[in-house]
Each structure stands twice: as structure tokens, then as C-alpha cells.
Amino acid sequence: MLAALIVLLVAFGTVVAALVPIVLALLVVAAGLAGVTLLANAMDVSTAAPTIAAMVGLGVGIDYALFITARYRESRAAGRDNTTALAEAMGSAGSAVLFAGGTVVVAMAALALTGMGFLVSIGLSTALVVLGATAAAMTLLPALLALLGDRIDRGRLRRRRRRAPGTAWWRLAHHISRRPWPYLLAAAALLLTLAVPALGMRTGFPDAGDDSASTTHRRAYDLLADGFGPGVNGPLLLVVDLRGPGAGTGDIAALAERVAADPGIASIGEPQASPAADAVVLRLVTTTAPGDAATSQTLDRIRGLVPANVSVAGLTAMTDDLSRQLARTLPIFVAAILAASFLLLMLVFRSILVPLKAVLMNLLSIGAAYGVVVAVFQWGWLKGLFGLEGPLVIPSPLPAIFFAVLFGLSMDYEVFLLSRIRDAYRTSGDTVDSVARGIAATGRVITSAALIMTAVFLAFVANPSPFARMIGLGLATAVLLDATVVRLVLVPAVMSLLGPANWWLPAWLRRRP
Structure with missing residues (x-):
């Protein structure tokens, strides 16, 4: 504040x-x-x-x-x-x-x-x-x-000198519009380079082992792992349903022996029967920590070993299933947001290329934010600066949360800027001049808004939760890139290249209300 x-x-x-x-x-x-x-x-x-x-x-x-x-x-x-x-x-x-x-x-x-x-x-x-x-x-x-x-x-606080509104922003926009290709290629290269680490993103659900060593639950987690093995903090549970025809307790010993032979299983507990004797639970301790990729592979093998009346449960199995469901639904979620945003912007600005450009540019800034988060938290770059004790897995819900928040927020600046550009274009009919006027009119406000957003989000980097730190850094990075590289460089470069085509809309769409 x-x-x-x-x-x-x-x-x-x-x-x-x-x-x-x-x-x-x-x-x-x-x-x-x-x-x-x-x-x-x-x-x-x-x-x-x-x-x-x-x-x-x-x-x-x-x-x-x-x-x-x-x-x-x-x-x-x-x-x-x-x-x-x-x-x-x-x-x-x-x-x-x-x-x-x-x-x-x-x-x-x-x-x-x-x-x-x-x-x-x-x-x-x-x-x-x-x-x-x-x-x-x-x-x-x-x-x-x-x-x-x-x-x-x-x-x-002070008496301002009267100047032509936004002259510095106006000159910058005109300068970029006169040489659009070099600026377009340089800005796109910067964003794509920042986004490269996102290709190696490894998602999962963080556990207590990812928290600060100063917390009591992290120390308890480490003591258990040191004394009983890394898998003790997230055991798997085999749940045998004995209610079906032909199901009985006689196969439990053979099942336990078969599962214990898997190289990913460190130990298997004694069978625990329910009071009604219609279910049996076996506790499995894996050789790897709950968040390790090897544990997910062990889970797949165990599910392939057990018959139809046996299910694998436990917190580790649940979080692994959640990660896989998120991976399946993320493309649908992203496509829905892109389609809705495109249609909304098309209705507002009566154009095809303007909303298409906005969607593609927002994807670039979001990808760059993903890349920065992966480089810092997963790869451990600059981890001392952010008070991290080691590499962390990216929480599975984070890409979806990031995309929703960042895409919505980046549209704020897009709509505000394009509204002024469209108003100027209706008056002059000159694309380069209207873009310069729009940037001149909104440059101070958008820059101020971006600085405020960045300050708000960076404040959460001080949060002891790694999850909150990731969100804070990712959002701050995306907003900063969106308000500088995208709005001040890519927008004037692309719109000057497109010219009058920016506001093209098919005749059959123009007749629609």
C-alpha cells in the first residue's frame, strides 16, 4: 500500500x-x-x-x-x-x-x-x-x-510545467513505428528466451519437505525421513474390497508378496481388516519421497499389479491423480479463456486482428512469466535472492491459476490502450499517429498501474509459503513485461505493420448486432 x-x-x-x-x-x-x-x-x-x-x-x-x-x-x-x-x-x-x-x-x-x-x-x-x-x-x-x-x-505537491501531453511516449511510439521489424523481432526474441525454461516445467504437489527448515513441521518431516526412509511421509494405501463375489482374505498374502517385490517399495505393513471384515488395508512405504517423479512411476506399476477389487489410496496417490487430471483439463481451460477473450475483444473493438494480436501477445508474456518461475524455483537460479533453500517442484494448480489471473490482468492494459488508439484512429484515420496518441495518452497511467501491480505482487515474495512466492514473482514478472515490452514495443510495431487492417471486420460480422 x-x-x-x-x-x-x-x-x-x-x-x-x-x-x-x-x-x-x-x-x-x-x-x-x-x-x-x-x-x-x-x-x-x-x-x-x-x-x-x-x-x-x-x-x-x-x-x-x-x-x-x-x-x-x-x-x-x-x-x-x-x-x-x-x-x-x-x-x-x-x-x-x-x-x-x-x-x-x-x-x-x-x-x-x-x-x-x-x-x-x-x-x-x-x-x-x-x-x-x-x-x-x-x-x-x-x-x-x-x-x-x-x-x-x-x-x-508541486506545480507541473505545462507540456504537450505524453510527448516522450509519443516520440517513442513514432520511433518504433518507423522501424517496426527490428523492435518486433527483438521484443519477441526476449519474451521467447524468457519462456524457454517453461518447456522443462515439472509439476506436482509440494509437501512439507519444500517448506522452510525453520518451521517445526519441516523439521519433523526431515526427522521422519532420516529415521524411517523418505517414503514414510507419504505412504500408499492398498484398499482391498472383499464384498464382491469370489473375493476373500486368502489372496491378501499373495498380493502383499507381489507388491513388496516391486523395487519402488521399501516396506509393506500388516493387513488391517475393517470391523465388518469387508475390506482390508495394507500400508506401503515407497523408497522415494512423495513428490519425486520416481514415486509416480512406482504408483503406476503398483496399479498395474493389483486386481480390479484393489484400489490405491493415500495422499500421495490423490495428489498424483490430481496432477494428471489438471494436465488433461488444462488445454480445455486455456482454449475456453482464449476463445471467450477473443470474442469479447472482437465485440468491443469490431475487429478480427486486434483481438488476435492481443491474445498472441498475452500468451508471450504469460510464457515468459512461466519461464522465470521455473528458472528461479525449479532450477534454483538466484535462489539466495528469494530465500530458497533448494529447487522446488512447481505446484500442479499453479499453471492454471497463473493463466487465469495473468490473462485477465493483461487484458486490462490492452483494453485501456486500444480504446484510446481506436478513438484517435476514428478522428485521424492514420494508424501510426493514432497508436502514438494512444500510447501518449495512456503511457503514464499504464506505467503507474503496472508499478503498483508489481509492488502488490512482489510483496507476496516475502511470504514464507513457496506457493505464495511463486505466485507473487510470476504475476509481478508478467505485469512488468506486459506493461513495458508488450505495450510499449510490440503494440506499436505490430499495429504499424498491419495499418488499416487492424480494424478489419468481415461485412457479414459488421451487420451483426
Whole structure:
């Protein structure tokens, strides 16, 4: 919050204007977390849901208020009265916020497609907070700005020199537009290079062995592993169903002997029968730790050895199954978000290439964020800087959570920037000039918003949980790349190359409402 306040003070130059987004974001997060608590009375909610919802809620709550307040003050500075300035701000920046918020809500709600209860709860919780942030920006914020009136400029820190709006951003956009190919290739090469480590991503479910050695549960985990072997912290359970025809206890000894012969099994416990004698449980201790890839291979072999009336259970088996289900459903989840975002942007901007470009660029920034997380946490690069004690497996739910959050947030900047570019193009009909004007009008605001988002997300790198650290670093990296490399380099380069084709839409689609 302190970092956000400093950025807002620099961006706005007045205390009151800087405090408006902060106050709105705090109200949004408080109301949103209260909504998550109510949600927990209707369904099971993951303990990670409030953290992720608060993280995203703070970011979008500040950003949405920043976008509208900046446009309102810009209109006032142009000589409009307060009522007209507020109407213009809500008609332009307000519309962009509405569609941007809708994209984030759709992306987070799409986590329901994974079929995983805890991911569904994270998606719905975050969507609830973002929905609140959007509603507050549409209703509470304009009411607050109307009540403040001229007092929005109270507490001025310095008197600004009057300059042409965004001249530095305008010159940068024109400079890139004159040489689009070198900048396009260099920016794409940078993002692709950062994304390369993501090709070696190994996912799984972290256990207590991945936590800090200063915690008591990690020390207990290490003591058990040292004394009884690494597999003792996540044993497998063979559950024999004796209710079927022909099933009996006579085959239990042969089953135990067959399973114990597997090289991945360190020991097998005595059979434990249920009181009704209709089930028997055998406890298997593997030779490898629960999170090791070798344990997953052992699980596959054991399932191939047992008959139909025997199931393999236990926390290790459950997390392995969850990882595999996530791997199967992730392509469906990603395709649904891409399709929904493409259709939404096509409706907003009446174009085919603009939403296609936005989707591809967002994939580049998300891939780069994946790569940075893999390099730091899985490969151990710069692990001392982030207080890591060794390489970590990437949690299986992380790619899905990352994609939903990052794709939604990156669309915020995309919609806000493209709205200004489209308005300028309608006036001038010049692609290069309209892109430069759009970047000039939004450069300060988007940069400020990205700095605030980055500060919010980096704050979670200090969290003792490796899972929270991964989310914080990944989100901060993606937002930073999205607001700099993508928005300031790739957008002007690509749009200048496409020219008038940016706004092409087939005639049969233009006739549709």
C-alpha cells in the first residue's frame, strides 16, 4: 500500500487524487473477503483463496480507480466542468474498465472447467472480488468524484510545467513505428528466451519437505525421513474390497508378496481388516519421497499389479491423480479463456486482428512469466535472492491459476490502450499517429498501474509459503513485461505493420448486432 501511494502521488501530484484509488481498493478487498466468507458457507473454499483474491483485488481495485480518475482529471485539465469531465471519463475509461473487469471475471470463473474443487473455489473467490472492484469503479467511484468536485486537486505537491501531453511516449511510439521489424523481432526474441525454461516445467504437489527448515513441521518431516526412509511421509494405501463375489482374505498374502517385490517399495505393513471384515488395508512405504517423479512411476506399476477389487489410496496417490487430471483439463481451460477473450475483444473493438494480436501477445508474456518461475524455483537460479533453500517442484494448480489471473490482468492494459488508439484512429484515420496518441495518452497511467501491480505482487515474495512466492514473482514478472515490452514495443510495431487492417471486420460480422 505504501508503494502504491508513492506511485500515485508521483502520477497525480496531489494527495487527494492519490488517496482515492487506495481507499476504493481497501473497501473492495474488505467487501470481497467478506463475500468469500459467505461463499465458504455454501461450498468448500481453499485456504489459498483469500490470499489470491486479496492479491488480485488490491491490484485491480487500485488500477480501475486509477484509470477513471486519471481520465477525469485529464478532462478537467482540458477545461470541462466537473459533470462533463466525469461523464467523459465514465464513457471512455469507464467502458474500458467494465470490459476489462468482465474479462478477468470470465478468466477466473473458467477455473471451474478444471473440475478441481479447490481451483473452482479460488476462481470464484477471485472473480467475486474482481466483480466487486468493477462494480465499485462503476458506481462508488463516480459518486465519490462528484462529491469531491474541485477538491480532487487538493494537497498539490508541486506545480507541473505545462507540456504537450505524453510527448516522450509519443516520440517513442513514432520511433518504433518507423522501424517496426527490428523492435518486433527483438521484443519477441526476449519474451521467447524468457519462456524457454517453461518447456522443462515439472509439476506436482509440494509437501512439507519444500517448506522452510525453520518451521517445526519441516523439521519433523526431515526427522521422519532420516529415521524411517523418505517414503514414510507419504505412504500408499492398498484398499482391498472383499464384498464382491469370489473375493476373500486368502489372496491378501499373495498380493502383499507381489507388491513388496516391486523395487519402488521399501516396506509393506500388516493387513488391517475393517470391523465388518469387508475390506482390508495394507500400508506401503515407497523408497522415494512423495513428490519425486520416481514415486509416480512406482504408483503406476503398483496399479498395474493389483486386481480390479484393489484400489490405491493415500495422499500421495490423490495428489498424483490430481496432477494428471489438471494436465488433461488444462488445454480445455486455456482454449475456453482464449476463445471467450477473443470474442469479447472482437465485440468491443469490431475487429478480427486486434483481438488476435492481443491474445498472441498475452500468451508471450504469460510464457515468459512461466519461464522465470521455473528458472528461479525449479532450477534454483538466484535462489539466495528469494530465500530458497533448494529447487522446488512447481505446484500442479499453479499453471492454471497463473493463466487465469495473468490473462485477465493483461487484458486490462490492452483494453485501456486500444480504446484510446481506436478513438484517435476514428478522428485521424492514420494508424501510426493514432497508436502514438494512444500510447501518449495512456503511457503514464499504464506505467503507474503496472508499478503498483508489481509492488502488490512482489510483496507476496516475502511470504514464507513457496506457493505464495511463486505466485507473487510470476504475476509481478508478467505485469512488468506486459506493461513495458508488450505495450510499449510490440503494440506499436505490430499495429504499424498491419495499418488499416487492424480494424478489419468481415461485412457479414459488421451487420451483426
